[in-house]
Amino acid sequence: MEIINLDPHHPEVxxxxxxxxxLMNTLYPPSSNQLIPADELAAPDVYFVGARTEQTLMGCGALVPKTDGAGELACYAELKRVYVQPPYRGLGVSKQIMQSLIEHARRCGFKVLRLETGIRQTEAIGLYTSLGFIQCEAFGSYEPDPLSVYMELHLS
Known part of the structure; x- marks a missing residue:
């Protein structure tokens, strides 16, 4: 398995x-889904990667830099679209994707990584917790949502 850069417009992606x-639309109502579209994943400042074997794209994840209200780069980036296809879950794929995203954030100088996930994604919450993420308040443009869990990781 290798971690590669992804083109969000490639048919496989x-x-x-x-x-x-x-999946998200079966788990949560539209008002609770915060799905970033492919065009935003294609932005030059977004780090969008996948885990693949020679034959299969197993999963993906993105690191999206955030700006403050004045357009200045904020000190945090948000993790989006972290996902592993069902046949590859439990094999450490998501952990490798996450480690790639975290390391990239460190190289870019971000102080904090943040994410929003759903309360029904207990395996994801467990992964994030095992990597040092802690729960936090809603951030950025998010409003408090009883179906959402907000987490952050302070990078040293």
Whole structure:
């Protein structure tokens, strides 16, 4: 397995994004889904990677730099679209994707990583906790939502 940069408009990646959307839409109402579209994942400052074997794209994740209200780069980045296809769960794929995202954030000088996930994604919450993320208040443009869990990791 290797971690590679992804083009969100590539057909294989587009299908993976549709799979994520379908899953999230079965778990949560539209008002609780914060799905970033492919065009935003294609922005030059977004680090969008996947884990793949020679034959299969197993999962993906993105690191999205955030700006403050004045357009200045904020001190944090947000993790989006962290997902592993069902046949590859439990094999450490998501951990490798996350480690790649965290290391990239460190290299870029971000002080904090933040994410929003859903209360029904207990395995994801467990992964994030094992990597040192702690729960926090809603951040950025998020409003408090009883179906959401907000987490952050302070980078040293």
């Amino acid at each position: 587009s299908q993976l994004l549709r799979d994520i959307d379908a």
